[in-house]
Amino acid sequence: MGNDSLSAAEIDALREIAGTMVPADAALGVPGADDPAILADIVKSIGRDLPLVRKALAEIAARSFGSLDRDKREALINDMYASRGAPIVALGRVVLGAYYRDDRVLLALKQEARAPFPKGYTLEQGDWALLDAVRGRPPLWRDDRRELAK
Amino acid sequence: MSGNERVDVLIIGSGASGAAVAWSLAETKMRILCLEQGDWMKSTDFPTNGRDWEARRYGDFDIFPNRRGRDTDYPVNDDNSPMKVANFNGVGGGTVIYTAHWPRMHPSDFKVKSLDGVADDWPIDYWALERFYEENDRMMGVSGLPGDPGVPPRNPPMPPIPLGKTGSHYGRAMNRLGWHWWPSDTTIATTPYEGRAQCINLGHCTPGCAQGAKASTDITYWPLAIRAGVELRTRCRVREITTDEHGMAAGAIYYDADGKEHFQPAEVVIVACNGVGTPRLLLNSASGRFPNGLANSSGLVGRNLMLHPWPMISGYVEETLDGGRAPITNLWSKQFYETDTSRGFVRGYTLQFNRGMGPANQAITSAAAGQLPWGRDHHRVYREMFEHRVGIGVACDDLPEEHNRVTLDPGLKDSHGIPAPKIDYAISDNTRRMMEHGIARAEEILTAAGAKRLFCSRTALNSPGHLLGTARMGSDPERSVVNEWGRCHDVKNLFIVDGSVFVTGGGVNPTSTIQAVALYIADQMKQRLANLFD
Numbered sequence: 303m304g305n306d307s308l309s310a311a312e313i314d315a316l317r318e319i320a321g322t323m324v325p326a327d328a329a330l331g332v333p334g335a336d337d338p339a340i341l342a343d344i345v346k347s348i349g350r351d352l353p354l355v356r357k358a359l360a361e362i363a364a365r366s367f368g369s370l371d372r373d374k375r376e377a378l379i380n381d382m383y384a385s386r387g388a389p390i391v392a393l394g395r396v397v398l399g400a401y402y403r404d405d406r407v408l409l410a411l412k413q414e415a416r417a418p419f420p421k422g423y424t425l426e427q428g429d430w431a432l433l434d435a436v437r438g439r440p441p442l443w444r445d446d447r448r449e450l451a452k
Numbered sequence: 453m454s455g456n457e458r459v460d461v462l463i464i465g466s467g468a469s470g471a472a473v474a475w476s477l478a479e480t481k482m483r484i485l486c487l488e489q490g491d492w493m494k495s496t497d498f499p500t501n502g503r504d505w506e507a508r509r510y511g512d513f514d515i516f517p518n519r520r521g522r523d524t525d526y527p528v529n530d531d532n533s534p535m536k537v538a539n540f541n542g543v544g545g546g547t548v549i550y551t552a553h554w555p556r557m558h559p560s561d562f563k564v565k566s567l568d569g570v571a572d573d574w575p576i577d578y579w580a581l582e583r584f585y586e587e588n589d590r591m592m593g594v595s596g597l598p599g600d601p602g603v604p605p606r607n608p609p610m611p612p613i614p615l616g617k618t619g620s621h622y623g624r625a626m627n628r629l630g631w632h633w634w635p636s637d638t639t640i641a642t643t644p645y646e647g648r649a650q651c652i653n654l655g656h657c658t659p660g661c662a663q664g665a666k667a668s669t670d671i672t673y674w675p676l677a678i679r680a681g682v683e684l685r686t687r688c689r690v691r692e693i694t695t696d697e698h699g700m701a702a703g704a705i706y707y708d709a710d711g712k713e714h715f716q717p718a719e720v721v722i723v724a725c726n727g728v729g730t731p732r733l734l735l736n737s738a739s740g741r742f743p744n745g746l747a748n749s750s751g752l753v754g755r756n757l758m759l760h761p762w763p764m765i766s767g768y769v770e771e772t773l774d775g776g777r778a779p780i781t782n783l784w785s786k787q788f789y790e791t792d793t794s795r796g797f798v799r800g801y802t803l804q805f806n807r808g809m810g811p812a813n814q815a816i817t818s819a820a821a822g823q824l825p826w827g828r829d830h831h832r833v834y835r836e837m838f839e840h841r842v843g844i845g846v847a848c849d850d851l852p853e854e855h856n857r858v859t860l861d862p863g864l865k866d867s868h869g870i871p872a873p874k875i876d877y878a879i880s881d882n883t884r885r886m887m888e889h890g891i892a893r894a895e896e897i898l899t900a901a902g903a904k905r906l907f908c909s910r911t912a913l914n915s916p917g918h919l920l921g922t923a924r925m926g927s928d929p930e931r932s933v934v935n936e937w938g939r940c941h942d943v944k945n946l947f948i949v950d951g952s953v954f955v956t957g958g959g960v961n962p963t964s965t966i967q968a969v970a971l972y973i974a975d976q977m978k979q980r981l982a983n984l985f986d
Binding site: 322323324325327330332347349350375376379380383384386391394395396398399400401402403407408411413416417418419420421422423424425426427428429430432433435436437438439440441442443444445446447449450 | 498501502503504505506510511521558559560562563566567577578579597599602603613614616619620623624626627632633634651653654655777778786787789790791810811814815816819820822826827828830831835838
């Protein structure tokens with residue numbers, strides 16, 4: 303086990319767990335979080351969360367994750383996440399942070415696969431006439447000068 | 453320890469208030485030096501330049517220093533607080549990572565004792581600050597829409613951010629309820645402004661603006677102050693303010709980027725380190741003459757900490773909205789801002805309406821809220837949420853209480869060995885009643901907007917971490933730390949200009965008022981230069 307990165311065995315465990323957390327969906331055309339490119343991004347992104355992620359993997363393994371069927375694996379992950387423990391929350395954050403920047407995932411969500419800068423995005427003006435109902439109302443704020451002069 | 457050449461004015465901290473006071477005092481032609489413990493920020497370093505822009509909000513651009521952990525940060529022990537401390541240590545300070553939401557405090561916020569019989573009045577009022585609010589709005593560059601019946605008149609120099617689909621959706625719901633709403637003022641430029649480019653909707657503005665459309669003081673006040681002769685020295689972490697045999701501030705001892713210790717002598721010292729950094733520095737400046745910390749004869753340095761409890765209520769509508777492709781700040785409502793004792797509490801709150809989130813943050817926050825399952829159902833639920841999110845923050849007035857305080861942690865230290873701050877904070881009963889009222893109203897609004905899957909985060913997520921009240925302003929030296937123009941009662945050449953001097957915090961984001969107060973204090977100093985120490 304390396305001190306600054308996951309071991310090969312830990313990455314294998316992570317692949318199984320990530321694929322359970324966010325599985326591929328052929329109908330939607332999205333890979334799972336166990337996709338090789340996404341998994342590599344997850345591993346590369348762990349950074350400061352390494353101790354917590356490592357602990358999460360150990361806690362999941364300790365609950366016989368490897369011997370469970372798919373339904374029970376999903377139930378186990380959801381149960382553990384509901385406890386809001388720092389390790390499982392960190393694992394979830396790292397998995398989702400990498401998954402939802404993958405080109406294939408973004409394109410399936412009808413998002414452009416790019417950084418926001420420098421092109422930015424367009425924000426429509428919206429319906430300013432809605433404010434007509436508010437314009438011209440009497441002031442809501444208290445004028446301290448008037449109240450304290452009484 | 454090396455000694456530096458004496459300056460007329462030493463400012464400690466280059467954030468919202470330090471920058472404003474430096475710019476204002478520059479016209480005096482005094483020799484002014486600012487020491488900043490962080491670095492200059494580069495727009496190319498901000499997250500929206502890269503594909504990992506959302507993940508970096510939980511890393512090197514987290515608003516919480518303990519999580520961010522840059523070597524320019526100092527740790528904060530906030531274990532005994534339900535709310536976390538937000539700050540940023542670099543040129544521009546907290547304005548680098550704020551949302552740029554730009555409400556002012558209301559006139560009533562300055563007179564809560566006289567009007568509502570609680571806490572204390574400020575020794576100054578809204579009207580004394582009004583022209584400094586205006587000046588600051590021009591300097592920072594504010595976008596907004598005049599004519600709001602919810603707040604006193606103001607004149608934003610740029611038009612408001614578009615309502616977008618999300619704002620229109622909220623507007624229809626608020627009109628059905630008959631409640632006040634208005635597009636928020638913001639320091640995000642909607643047109644080219646004083647050398648700044650206009651907003652191009654890069655997403656959530658908190659982790660810095662690569663476009664430079666968001667006003668942070670490194671790109672607003674500082675270029676002008678430096679051009680006018682102010683020196684800004686970065687990577688200089690101040691350990692303590694020293695005093696002379698007369699009990700006057702003599703200068704400050706700081707560590708440079710190489711860890712070398714310096715003494716910087718000064719005629720006047722101005723502290724601008726925020727509501728946690730300032731009491732930390734004053735308490736770390738204890739001496740034989742000031743055994744309880746500098747300027748602390750009242751015992752109030754560090755006390756009356758206000759953090760602005762800020763519940764966040766969210767839900768999901770069927771209509772596809774703006775998502776995260778625009779600034780998150782959108783609208784505000786002042787319907788419940790002023791005191792109505794029939795509600796069961798005094799003072800009130802602003803409702804702050806937000807846009808959605810980017811793809812990753814939508815997933816991360818909804819998973820953390822327990823709303824997004826793991827496994828085969830993940831994708832179906834996610835698609836009902838992404839770009840369908842509506843969320844309202846309840847910005848609660850947080851009245852001062854002496855037991856809410858900043859002290860020095862007995863063990864925790866920063867990388868230079870300087871004792872770190874410790875936060876003890878509890879939410880008062882009045883504020884809890886206010887929070888529950890606001891949560892219920894927000895749920896009414898979201899229901900009227902057709903939202904389902906309502907979820908309330910009371911304090912854990914999206915806590916703003918505003919830092920106020922720990923060196924309060926007042927005319928009585930036994931009940932305050934600084935006088936009505938920012939000078940310490942105990943040390944007549946020591947001034948405090950940041951949110952520490954707030955007597956109350958209002959129910960709004962404080963940066964606009966922090967800077968108006970800093971400009972007001974600078975103006976008072978300029979008017980009194982001939983007898984500043986009398």
